[in-house]
Amino acid sequence: xxxxxxxxxxQYFHSPVAYVCIGVLMALFGFFYTQVFLSGSSxxxxxxxxxxxxxxxxxxxxLTMRTLSEERRSKTDQALLxxxxxxxxxxxxxxxxxxxVYAVAMTLSLIPSVVLTFVGKPNWxxxxxxxxxxxxxxxxxxxxxxxxxxxxxxxxVAAIGSLGISxxxxxxDSIATAVNNAVLSKIVSWISFSTRYKQFTSGIFDIPxxxxxxxxxxxxxxxxxxxxxxxxxx
Amino acid sequence: MIEVxxxxxxxxxxxxxxxVSFSVEGSGVVGFLGPNGAGKSTTMNIITGYLSATSGTVxxxxxxxxxxxxxxxxxxxxxxxxxxxYMDMTVEEYLGFMYDLKKVKKSKKEHIGQICRRTGxxxxxxxxxxxxxxxxxxxxxxxxxxxxxxxxxxxDEPTVGLDPxxxxxxxxxxxTLGKTHTVILSSHILQEIEVTCGRIIIINNGRVVADGTQxxxxxxxxxxxxxxxxxxxxxxxxxxxxxxxHVGSGELMAEAEPGVWEFSLDExxxxxxxxxxxxxxxxxxxxxxSGRHNTLEDIFLRLTSGTVDDRMxxxxxxxxKDTRKVIxxxxxxxxxxxxxxxSREPKAEAEKSPETDAQAxxxxxx
Numbered sequence: 007x008x009x010x011x012x013x014x015x016x017q018y019f020h021s022p023v024a025y026v027c028i029g030v031l032m033a034l035f036g037f038f039y040t041q042v043f044l045s046g047s048s049x050x051x052x053x054x055x056x057x058x059x060x061x062x063x064x065x066x067x068x069l070t071m072r073t074l075s076e077e078r079r080s081k082t083d084q085a086l087l088x089x090x091x092x093x094x095x096x097x098x099x100x101x102x103x104x105x106x107v108y109a110v111a112m113t114l115s116l117i118p119s120v121v122l123t124f125v126g127k128p129n130w131x132x133x134x135x136x137x138x139x140x141x142x143x144x145x146x147x148x149x150x151x152x153x154x155x156x157x158x159x160x161x162x163v164a165a166i167g168s169l170g171i172s173x174x175x176x177x178x179d180s181i182a183t184a185v186n187n188a189v190l191s192k193i194v195s196w197i198s199f200s201t202r203y204k205q206f207t208s209g210i211f212d213i214p215x216x217x218x219x220x221x222x223x224x225x226x227x228x229x230x231x232x233x234x235x236x237x238x239x240x
Numbered sequence: 241m242i243e244v245x246x247x248x249x250x251x252x253x254x255x256x257x258x259x260v261s262f263s264v265e266g267s268g269v270v271g272f273l274g275p276n277g278a279g280k281s282t283t284m285n286i287i288t289g290y291l292s293a294t295s296g297t298v299x300x301x302x303x304x305x306x307x308x309x310x311x312x313x314x315x316x317x318x319x320x321x322x323x324x325x326y327m328d329m330t331v332e333e334y335l336g337f338m339y340d341l342k343k344v345k346k347s348k349k350e351h352i353g354q355i356c357r358r359t360g361x362x363x364x365x366x367x368x369x370x371x372x373x374x375x376x377x378x379x380x381x382x383x384x385x386x387x388x389x390x391x392x393x394x395x396d397e398p399t400v401g402l403d404p405x406x407x408x409x410x411x412x413x414x415x416t417l418g419k420t421h422t423v424i425l426s427s428h429i430l431q432e433i434e435v436t437c438g439r440i441i442i443i444n445n446g447r448v449v450a451d452g453t454q455x456x457x458x459x460x461x462x463x464x465x466x467x468x469x470x471x472x473x474x475x476x477x478x479x480x481x482x483x484x485x486h487v488g489s490g491e492l493m494a495e496a497e498p499g500v501w502e503f504s505l506d507e508x509x510x511x512x513x514x515x516x517x518x519x520x521x522x523x524x525x526x527x528x529x530s531g532r533h534n535t536l537e538d539i540f541l542r543l544t545s546g547t548v549d550d551r552m553x554x555x556x557x558x559x560x561k562d563t564r565k566v567i568x569x570x571x572x573x574x575x576x577x578x579x580x581x582x583s584r585e586p587k588a589e590a591e592k593s594p595e596t597d598a599q600a601x602x603x604x605x606x
Contacts, residue, residue: 009340013326016337020328085324085384088288089341090310238292240251 007095007102010086014073014103023072027065028111034061039118051119051128052207055136058115059203062108062140063147063176067168069107070151072161073100074230079159087238093231100152101227108144112137132209139206142219143199147172149226156233175199241265242287242392242422247296249282249446256282257293257446264439269418271437272426275544279446280426281321284396287424288318300392314342317390319398323381327370331361331380334369335387344388351387359383360409374401382410386417393423399432411436430536440536444544457539466505466531468515469496472524477501480518486511500527 018024038054074097077083086096116137122128150171155164179201182194195201202219205212242264249257257279264270274280285291287298289305289312298305303312326334335352344351356362359379364372369380378401385393398414399407414436417423427433433440440457442450450457470477474492481490481503488506496502505511512529519526 009337012340013337016333017326017328080324080327081320081322082324082326084285084290084318084320084322085338086341088290088313088316088318089338090314090343091341092310238290 007091007098010091010096010099011102011106012099014100015106018069018103018107023069024107024110027069027107028114031058031061031065031111032114034058035115035118043118051133052136052209054115055140056204056207058140059143059200060176062112062144063172063199064169065111066104066108066144066147067151067154067165067172070104070148070155070168071165072155073104073152074156074234075158075161075164079161083234087234093234094227096234097152097156097227097231101149101223104152105145105148108148109141112140112144115140129209132207135206135209135211138211139203139215142206142216143203146199146219146222146226147175149223149230153226153230153233156230241299241301242424243297243299244283244287245297245299247283247286247293247298249279249286249291250294255446257286260296260443260446260448262441262448262451264422264424267418267420267422268439269414269423269425269437271433271440272424272443273430273433273440273540274426274443276428278443278544280443281396282446283443284318284394284424284426285320288316288394289313290318290320314388315390315392317385317387317393319381319385319393319395321396321400323377323384325369325377325380325384328368330368331356331365331372334380335383338384338387342388346388351389355383355386358386358413360406375403375406378402379406379410382413391421393417393421395423395425397427398425399427399429407432430540434536442540442543449543450539454536454539457536457543466507466511466515466529467493467502468505468529469500469502469527470519470524471497471500471527472519472522474501476522477524478503480522481505481515484511484514484518486514496527 035054035058038057039051042050042053074083077086087093116133119128119130119133147168151164151168154168154171155161158164158167175197176199178194178198182191182198185191185194202212202215205215244263245261247257247260248255260279260283272280272283282291286293287300287305289298289309292306298312300312301315303309303315305312326337329337332352335356336348339348339352353362356365359382361376361379361383364376369377372380378398382395382398385395395414399410402410411432414423414425418436418438425433425437434454439453440450441448442457468481470481478490478492478501481487486507486509488508490503490505493502493504505515515529516526518524
């Protein structure tokens with residue numbers, strides 16, 4: 007698992023992918039931070055993160071699109087699958103690699119808040135809630151992206167597929183309000199990422215939400231490893 | 241040690257492998273030969289655990305490739321048809337990654353350095369794989385297979401894309417490796433198999449059609465024949481030749497020069513001395529005598545695509561065959577033969593798979 011993760015990270019940072027993704031996220035963070043600072047309210051940093059939720063959900067599919075599809079296309083998966091590593095190990099390594107790039111971006115996003123401590127008193131409890139929440143939903147979305155990437159040989163198809171899923175997960179709230187059926191709307195809001203994330207942005211460390219995101223991640227990684235296994239049979 | 245038993249692989253309605261069994265013990269190079277789409281790569285992919293068979297088992301060094309996958313995979317070095325290289329990595333990074341991936345427990349720098357020298361890639365060590373020529377990429381792929389010094393090496397067409405000098409180097413390397421490793425080598429190049437492999441497995445339409453040393457295979461395909469050119473009276477020479485105790489049957493091939501007759505003899509035992517003695521006694525001139533041994537090419541063509549004679553007949557048209565028949569029966573050398581007998585259906589033809597369309601339907605694994 008370690009070898010694959012190391013390789014993934016090296017590939018991300020040897021190509022422009024990681025820099026572009028992190029750079030775009032940083033620029034957007036900068037924009038929303040500026041808005042908050044101009045309004046003169048350092049306590050409203052959650053505004054930054056709740057806006058960034060959308061952008062993060064859109065950038066992650068770009069990070070994960072080539073993880074497994076590219077290996078399949080260039081036949082390098084032969085090296086991985088014939089090495090003494092389990093498919094869980096391969097998928098785990100891929101996940102750690104992609105997630106680390108995202109985590110680096112999120113960690114860098116804390117810089118403006120750190121700077122803020124010299125001139126004001128930001129609410130660090132809330133900021134950490136935002137940060138952790140962003141890591142948790144990012145984790146789940148990364149796992150989903152890797153799973154979609156394992157379904158195809160074409161990175162573009164993988165990107166569009168997981169973008170579709172991520173957009174669906176974002177707009178699902180408006181569907182929930184539109185549906186009349188109480189049970190259905192409950193189910194829909196249950197899988198909503200933004201509802202879960204909102205708990206974090208209001209400074210609450212929501213255990214059910216953590217369990218939810220971690221479960222999604224585990225389930226997706228498991229499905230991906232089964233998917234790699236199943237390829238051997240056809 | 242590799243033990244492959246009763247492998248069958250189906251892709252949907254298509255069958256790629258049918259009951260393939262063989263086992264390789266001890267060190268040595270085994271050649272894996274077959275036409276395109278015969279199932280060579282599929283078999284290799286199954287042995288290395290990249291694909292799974294529909295039924296059948298693979299055991300490598302005592303470890304089942306499915307039940308004890310990690311141990312089995314650890315003892316295999318695999319160079320697939322297309323080397324699994326990351327174009328955006330340098331050779332150094334790539335081999336370092338593969339070293340970690342294979343969990344090799346040797347001194348990293350020393351081990352990789354040694355393999356690079358063996359495969360001749362030490363001077364491109366710091367270059368990007370994407371910028372290397374095909375020959376070098378192939379060698380990096382081979383280096384990757386050698387990492388961890390696995391006892392079993394599976395090499396799928398290792399010399400593709402190399403220049404003649406590199407081919408010789410890699411062949412020599414494979415031969416050297418064969419002294420200490422079990423090597424399975426697939427190739428289209430018959431000459432390569434001929435010079436590197438002690439044992440040959442021929443696969444066609446997903447079935448093993450022959451397995452043995454080249455000499456053994458040659459015998460199963462056809463008895464060795466003796467070709468002689470004798471100057472003398474045609475009927476008398478033919479009659480005397482046929483009467484020789486070690487000659488089974490003979491055939492007049494052609495009139496090589498005016499008054500010189502070329503015969504092809506089926507030998508029961510070594511008949512060379514008898515033929516010479518016969519010419520001496522009768523005062524005929526023996527102009528040439530040569531043994532006709534089956535080359536690997538003959539064997540391969542016979543086992544995989546009908547018969548050599550069929551091909552020759554279709555190349556040369558039927559005229560020559562008819563002439564041969566007429567001359568042969570005219571001189572009374574052979575019993576009157578039917579056309580079928582002359583073109584000699586080999587044994588392999590009878591064993592040929594009933595599903596002749598299997599080859600066409602064999603799907604490459606992708």
